[in-house]
Amino acid sequence: MNSTEKYNAYMTIVRKEVRRYMRIWTQTLLPSAITMSLYFIIFGSLIGSRIGEMGGFTYMQFVVPGLIMMAIVTNSYANVVSSFYGAKFNHSVEELLVSPTPNYIVLLGYVTGGVTRGLLVAIVVTLVSLFFTHLHIHNIWVVIAIVLLTSTLFSLAGFINAVYANSFDDISIVPTFVLTPLTYLGGVFYSMDLLPDFWAAVSRLNPLVYVVNAFRYGVLGVSDVSQGFAFGMLALFTGVAFFYCMHLLNTGKRLRQ
Amino acid sequence: MLPALTIENLTKTYDNGFQALKGISLTVAQGDFYALLGPNGAGKSTTIGILCSLVNKSAGRVQVFDADIDVDFPAAKKYIGIVPQEFNFNIFEKPFDIIANQGGYYGMPRALAEERAEKYLKALGIWDKRDTPSRALSGGMKRRLMIARALVHEPKLLILDEPTAGVDIEMRRSMWEFLKRINAEGTTIILTTHYLEEAEALCRHVGIINHGEIVENTSIRELLRQLQREVFILDCVDALPADFAIEGFVTRRMDDHCLEVEVEKGQAINQVFASLDRQGVQIASMRNRANRLEEMFVKLVEGAA
Missing domain, CATH: 3.30.70.1560 (Alpha-L RNA-binding motif)
Structure with a gap:
């Protein structure tokens, strides 16, 4: 395939993915807006008003970046894992496998689908948050970079989960038992400074800590971790996940016999 | 003239140790209508799976026109259109989108892919179902949808794995006529089927595969002789x-x-x-x-x- 043909194939996958989640927007975009509104009301307004300041900001301002990032992580992951596993389940993935579309284009197409859904949900949640608090952006480039890196990383992770999944139950195990706990323990609702030294050290093994804090830095200008280290770790995880996805596609593991 | 398909000593052993193909060799000439016959589990679908990259071969050589699959599989894939045995499209998508998307996967610009989708949905007689969710199509219509999808990039070699299974007689006859027409227009066709009258009515050459080995590879006329x-x-x-x-x-x-x-x-x-x-x-x-x-x-x- 020449570069124009590859671009056409890539755009076909992206168009299909975007149309898929837009067609079922009540299942893909709306739930995050409702869930985050509840978080804002309960943790931000009701409980947050009694907590006072955290990191020099109102509790509502403190939790908003983490909640936006939580929506990006879960949506980019969910989009790729459900879409690619669905294609595996109904065998329509064979439409791609028999075509001359290179494996990296297949991967980029699905990841772009996950990233765009993550971005769309992030915009929706940010708009909802403006009903509850005032936000200013400390560093827009950090915000953009961290959002793109994070949604890419979790789209890739969703792809890996989809390749290994044998049933629809398998695609909910990781989000339920891994992603959600790591997100809740990733400093969305509290500062690392509040934890005893031991648990603060343990928390630093959680990759979501770097995601949440890097994004919080971009929005509020405060962070519990070094920005350079956070970006370095994210880039490393993303690189490893990308090459592992390519390995799965190139060997045809669980996709070809 | 290069053969449309050359298979040499093709073997496939699955992870569980089952040897599905034991070194088969066959050649299909350009423009031929070739029947690949065999009982269930003989190795027909494994052979077809290897040709369209859904099955990784263990050894042997496969060449489609001038493209060796070990050297340039994407080029070989461009020559091939595949109609699988099982329905393998998203049942929530509409026929028009399924076919236009398939064109995109072959690198076609959207406008051309949509033009071809219209052309082949009309040719297969399901244009009026273009916006119906594909799960609502009858079995015969689903089969024709898969044929239209396989043709969207206008392949030189069309492979059909039991295309008329479960299709009523009238629809089977109309599919035969369509396949004869595109074969007459120059498309090489390889067909697997359990309806042997179908092979006799359509095909000029036949390969019979059994227990992973070719037991006969000749013209239908010679076989009947x-x-x-x-x-x-x-x-x-x-x-x-x-x-x-x-x-x-x-x-x-x-x-x-x-x-x-x-x-x-x-x-x-x-x-x-x-x-x-x-x-x-x-x-x-x-x-x-x-x-x-x-x-x-x-x-x-x-x-x-």
Whole structure:
């Protein structure tokens, strides 16, 4: 395939993915807006008003970046894992496998689908948050970079989960038992400074800590971790996940016999 | 002229140790209509899976026109259109989108892919269903949708894995006509089927595969020539005489108006009619008892078992 043909194939996958989640927007975009509104009301307004300041900001301002990032992580992951596993389940993935579309284009197409859904949900949640608090952006480039890196990383992770999944139950195990706990323990609702030294050290093994804090830095200008280290770790995880996805596609593991 | 397909010593051993292909070799000429026949589990679908990259081969060489799959699989894939045995499209998508997307996967610009989707949905007679969710299509329509999808990039080699399974007679006939037409227009076709009359009606050459080995690879005409015996059923205008017999032929009286006659290789069927004429028996119609190719197929497969 020449570069124009590859671009056409890539755009076909992206168009299909975007149309898929837009067609079922009540299942893909709306739930995050409702869930985050509840978080804002309960943790931000009701409980947050009694907590006072955290990191020099109102509790509502403190939790908003983490909640936006939580929506990006879960949506980019969910989009790729459900879409690619669905294609595996109904065998329509064979439409791609028999075509001359290179494996990296297949991967980029699905990841772009996950990233765009993550971005769309992030915009929706940010708009909802403006009903509850005032936000200013400390560093827009950090915000953009961290959002793109994070949604890419979790789209890739969703792809890996989809390749290994044998049933629809398998695609909910990781989000339920891994992603959600790591997100809740990733400093969305509290500062690392509040934890005893031991648990603060343990928390630093959680990759979501770097995601949440890097994004919080971009929005509020405060962070519990070094920005350079956070970006370095994210880039490393993303690189490893990308090459592992390519390995799965190139060997045809669980996709070809 | 390069063959459309060349397979040399192709083997496939699955992870569980089952050897599905034991070094098969075959060649399909450009423009041919080729039947790949064999009982269930013989290795037909494995062979097709390797051609379209859904199955990784263990050893051997496959070349599609000028493209060796080990050297340039994407080029080989461009030559091939595949209609699989099982439905493998998203049942929530509409036929038009399924076909246009497939065009995109082959690198076609959207406008061209949509143009081709319209062309082939119309050619297969399902244009009026273009916006119906594909889960709502009948079995025959789903089969035709998969044929239209396989043709969107206008492949030079079309491979159909049991395309008429579960399709009613009228629709099967219309699919035969369509396949004959595109074959006449230059598309090489490889067909697997369990309906041997289908292979006999459509194909010029046949490969019979059994237990992962090619047991026959020849023209349909040559294969049928190997038949030693044919059985004809004759329907008579009036009731047969009680002492009826045809000298030199084994006959069976099915009822008063129906007769079976066995004709061995080398015997002339004219003798049968001459004898019938002498005895004043008028024949209304005549047909083969069983599909001739089926008889040969059973013989070859049982012989190799």
